[in-house]
Amino acid sequence: NFMLTQPHSVSESPGKTVTISCTRSSGSIASNYVQWYQQRPGSSPTTVIYEDTQRPSGVPDRFSGSIDSSSNSASLTISGLKTEDEADYYCQSYYSINWVFGGGTKLTVL
Amino acid sequence: QITLKESGPTLVKPTQTLTLTCTFSGFSLNTSGVGVGWIRQPPGKALEWLALIYWDDDKRYSPSLNSRLTITKDTSKNQVVLTMTNMDPVDTATYYCALMLSYFDYWGQGTLVTVSS
Numbered sequence: 001n002f003m004l005t006q007p008h009s010v011s012e013s014p015g016k017t018v019t020i021s022c023t024r025s026s027g028s029i030a031s032n033y034v035q036w037y038q039q040r041p042g043s044s045p046t047t048v049i050y051e052d053t054q055r056p057s058g059v060p061d062r063f064s065g066s067i068d069s070s071s072n073s074a075s076l077t078i079s080g081l082k083t084e085d086e087a088d089y090y091c092q093s094y095y096s097i098n099w100v101f102g103g104g105t106k107l108t109v110l
Numbered sequence: 111q112i113t114l115k116e117s118g119p120t121l122v123k124p125t126q127t128l129t130l131t132c133t134f135s136g137f138s139l140n141t142s143g144v145g146v147g148w149i150r151q152p153p154g155k156a157l158e159w160l161a162l163i164y165w166d167d168d169k170r171y172s173p174s175l176n177s178r179l180t181i182t183k184d185t186s187k188n189q190v191v192l193t194m195t196n197m198d199p200v201d202t203a204t205y206y207c208a209l210m211l212s213y214f215d216y217w218g219q220g221t222l223v224t225v226s227s
Contacts, residue, residue, distance in 0.1 A: 001173065033212075033213070035213045035214070037157075037214070044206060044217040044218065044219055044220055045157065045206075045214070045217055046217070047213060047214070047215065050212065050213045051212065051213075056215075090156065090157055092157075092213070092214070097170045097171075097173075098159070098170075098172065098173060099147070099159040099162070099214075100159070101149075101156055101157040101158065101159060102156070103156045104156045104157070
């Protein structure tokens with residue numbers, strides 16, 4: 001089994017760019033796809049990135065995902081921040097019979 | 111249009127068994143590759159995957175909760191049922207069901223279950 005570790009919180013100003021990391025504790029981050037989910041307060045999660053770098057239809061291209069094998073981590077980058085991006089973000093991956101979520105990162109846009 | 115909706119008790123007592131139903135529309139659990147999973151989220155905490163059932167009745171469970179969980183499907187009713195035994199106050203959470211194609215593509219609105227005597 002493995003864990004996905006995210007920063008507890010990040011904050012940035014509107015119009016700026018923020019990156020949220022997701023570090024895999026064991027095994028290669030590249031071994032299994034990483035997804036990113038956005039959860040606004042009081043709402044269900046929605047997918048903003050799937051299969052490491054892909055955006056579902058309807059997700060703005062301000063959202064991008066990447067993988068870095070050297071740090072064994074995945075990243076979600078949001079550019080041109082808007083107040084509506086303020087939410088919790090969760091990374092998720094899979095190994096064997098186990099779907100694993102990260103601990104979540106609270107993004108504050110102020 | 112794909113929709114999923116969770117239903118079940120909002121309050122259960124410690125040691126009781128929880129039964130939750132996910133009723134869905136817009137897809138079929140008879141279709142190859144399709145799965146429906148359950149994920150929970152304690153208040154103010156992170157998401158935790160619980161169980162998943164595939165179109166071919168293959169079932170997967172969280173290793174940490176495996177002994178307490180059972181997932182079944184009724185394709186004629188478009189429903190997936192999750193049971194969790196021996197409920198404890200730490201199981202208080204919002205329980206979501208979600209459609210899995212290659213990831214958790216679509217989520218229900220969630221149902222809050224409180225465990226208290």
